[in-house]
Amino acid sequence: MIELAAQRCQLPRWRDRLQSADEAAALIHDGMTVGMSGFTRAGEAKQVPLALARRAEHEPFQITLMTGASLGHDTDGILADAGVLARRMPFQVDRRLRAAINRGEVMFVDSHLSEMSEQLRHDQLGALDIAVIEAVAITADGGIVPTASVGNSASFAAQADKVIIEFNVAAPEALIGLHDIYVPAKRPGRQPIPISAPDTRIGTPYIPVDPDKIAAIVLTQEQDSPADITPANEATQRIAEHLIGFFESEVAAGRMSLSLMPLQAGIGSVANAVLHGLMAGPFEDLTMYSEVLQDSTFELLDHGTLRFASASAITLSDAYGAKVWNNLERYRDRVVLRPQELSNHPGMSRRLGVIAINTAIEFDIYGNVNSTHINGTHMMNGIGGSGDFARNSHLSIFVTTSTARGGALSSVVPFVSHVDHVEHDVDILVTEHGLADLRGLAPRERARVIIDRCADPVYRPALAAYFDNACARGGHTPHCLEQALAWHVAAQRDGSMRALVDQPT
Amino acid sequence: MIELAAQRCQLPRWRDRLQSADEAAALIHDGMTVGMSGFTRAGEAKQVPLALARRAEHEPFQITLMTGASLGHDTDGILADAGVLARRMPFQVDRRLRAAINRGEVMFVDSHLSEMSEQLRHDQLGALDIAVIEAVAITADGGIVPTASVGNSASFAAQADKVIIEFNVAAPEALIGLHDIYVPAKRPGRQPIPISAPDTRIGTPYIPVDPDKIAAIVLTQEQDSPADITPANEATQRIAEHLIGFFESEVAAGRMSLSLMPLQAGIGSVANAVLHGLMAGPFEDLTMYSEVLQDSTFELLDHGTLRFASASAITLSDAYGAKVWNNLERYRDRVVLRPQELSNHPGMSRRLGVIAINTAIEFDIYGNVNSTHINGTHMMNGIGGSGDFARNSHLSIFVTTSTARGGALSSVVPFVSHVDHVEHDVDILVTEHGLADLRGLAPRERARVIIDRCADPVYRPALAAYFDNACARGGHTPHCLEQALAWHVAAQRDGSMRALVDQPT
């Protein structure tokens, strides 16, 4: 490993800083706040967190762990099971960590992905003791070339007292040059961020680090965990078709060109299906200004429909990963990875006019969206970047299948059990049954369109009955408060909302 | 009036376009979309809307009315009563219009104030037929110098087929030069908005208008309606004290200088009390980057504590108004009025690091805020700019008294009956009882702090009991769903939440 490392490390006397993962992890003490690289399973620190979990077996201690977003390799689960996590932010997707959060054992601070770096920079989250960042190369003055994600790493490196580098000698060398690192200045006096298109480059290809802060370099060679790609099914296919049809009608109405506007797409099967669908359509010269690039992005790049993609991470399946990582040169001029505070920046969404496509768990008849809480109480993953994009985008789209658990739960409900996206932030809703275009509509109008276009036919009459009863009571956003959460109460009690269908409210 | 007008109008042959309000109003037909100036009772079109209401008495017709924000002079009420309003956006505060909205008669599209111009510009709200804009002067090439607000007028003038100018010859001439008009370009290709401080000027002192579009000039001389200033009382005074104490502690902790960060303050008595309180404190060289400037802004400018204020409108009481309007020269270098899409721009909030102070109707134990709906159904005013600022600011603060209706309603509830601001967007909550600093806290931690610091002592045990019962069931955001809205159901039934105090859930 040392020879491979030497080829990519320019830092003088770097060998003096080499440590084992266990040695480096020993720098992390009980009560510390640690910032680690990693965003949607890409580019995370891989060895030091495992060393922490091992140490906790015989020496209990707890930390606050901050990352870019989710980690792969079950790292969050391993750390949660080891009892290492007192506090975790800003996002996670791990089954075991999720359970610990929902038991109230880990304090999870679910946050907008663009915001945490700002809060850290302005000392609103306390001091950051240590950063652990995966690198593919190290420059002569200590600069870190990150791997498949940037996430919050640039801010972590700037804010932390000490930096541990996980130097991944197996990461593809072609990653070098892919990143564009720019960190907004402290306020006041901050100048505009000079990005005017997805392909604008404004920074350095590495994360500047004070070399005196580099406390340890740990050599690693594990690959990122592959993305779990849920294959498209009939429902996601239909959702994609509705959305593609909508884009075509926007073009026909003269509201957008065939290049649409820069696309943001959440992770998952619907997003993949939509991007696939764009390949078949008449679209050309598309761009993405998104958080994470999946297989479908590279397929679109290969196909030529997509001209450029900007994001904070690349997360690929095993099959597609091999193809992309071995041919990265081919994409070098067409992909850039940025810090997540830039990929998700509210000002950039507004400036570029992003089309934001994110997934809902459920939405209500007025268009309020729940993206995070199962039955209002149990955290699934977190709000992630959906709020950064939905509020400030040109078009804010949420997709979901109209039912869950084999039809036992309606994803269209009278009153969402938790709100992540308020109706003002939701322009378009899509399920396999259809697309509701809510632009310029008042709540009572939204309700009719949402029930008619998006709800499953089985649940439509009960939703319409609720809405009619509510309207009879009046109000801008009519509700029967004593019935508003009855659907979720039934779901909790019976595991199903079918009771509501049999006796509509 | 003509002579006064002549002194401030450079447009050649402008007299040919003079019309009475009734004649100009005749340009507006059934089914049209009309954009009028006016923002928090400032600078609104005053004669044409009344002419519309008169005409509707004998010739029923309906329009979609867009403005900057709220109108004065009971204009919205008069139009609502006359049945002229089919659709209204993006904000209102009128008692009679509110009633019509809540009866479902007027389709009210409650929107983020920064967003409507974008939607209009990109043709997401249909075509704008006519703009009606109040002017204090008209330039040689048809440019409109607006009066006490800019609002959406620059976009209305650009988008409308025809422009009616209400030329207010009684508006203070010193308004000329106060405005900074800049309209973001269509996308793609939009460049960064080059504002880097509240006092940056980037545009023209007038709204550019194609002179061929000026279909009528109507002479007027009414003043703006004065602001209703609710005097400070003990509760608002205490809220202000808690907040000032918090700012002092932020300075002591080194997180801000004595100049704080640019302040945004909603309208109303708490905002006024807070700004007053800043006068007594150690603060210096303050700035505002807000929507609307009230009496307290000018008092702070006079006092020297405030260095500069940027907003979209000036709304003053009768008493203070006379003082300011007659001495406007004195403030010329220290105040600027911008289009609301710039005063409320998400990117500007993030760039400048605005401290956003807005008012809640109620908030829940997890920090979700309802700013708009009484008991979840009945619209009060609208979200206004609060969402623009809360999501993207440096610090997002919401204030309210801990109870309403003489203590019969708790403003701290288990589950808000409507969500305008999700917990991620709420850093600080303040009532007369205390201040909850929620930064970096998970929901279960937020609940304890909010109940202890903000709730009225009468309601605290019932809230704590709800929370404990909910925690026993588990979840990241614990709730007892079948009880979650019981407080509002009681309020609806009894006009009071006291029943919950007697038998805690």
Ligand SMILES: CC(C)(COP(=O)(O)OP(=O)(O)OC[C@H]1O[C@@H](n2cnc3c(N)ncnc32)[C@H](O)[C@@H]1OP(=O)(O)O)[C@@H](O)C(=O)NCCC(=O)NCCS
């Ligand atoms: C919303 C989100 C959870 C959907 O994920 P997904 O994988 O596409 O959707 P799935 O259909 O697999 O649903 C995920 C879970 O929610 C459950 N669910 C879905 N709809 C539900 C409903 N209406 N009621 C209750 N549970 C529901 C599913 O049963 C599943 O639970 P399980 O894993 O225990 O079976 C996911 O997109 C997310 O976390 N979004 C928020 C973050 C975000 O938007 N980031 C920005 C882009 S990355």
Ligand SMILES: CC(C)(COP(=O)(O)OP(=O)(O)OC[C@H]1O[C@@H](n2cnc3c(N)ncnc32)[C@H](O)[C@@H]1OP(=O)(O)O)[C@@H](O)C(=O)NCCC(=O)NCCS
């Ligand atoms: C929230 C808002 C309505 C508060 O207004 P305010 O004048 O400071 O507050 P008030 O105490 O007078 O309350 C306004 C009304 O809400 C009612 N109210 C307040 N708290 C309540 C509660 N917890 N439950 C039920 N009703 C409540 C009051 O009774 C009053 O109703 P009334 O006029 O019929 O008596 C107002 O700030 C607003 O519209 N905000 C949203 C827009 C915004 O924030 N814009 C950005 C800055 S301008």
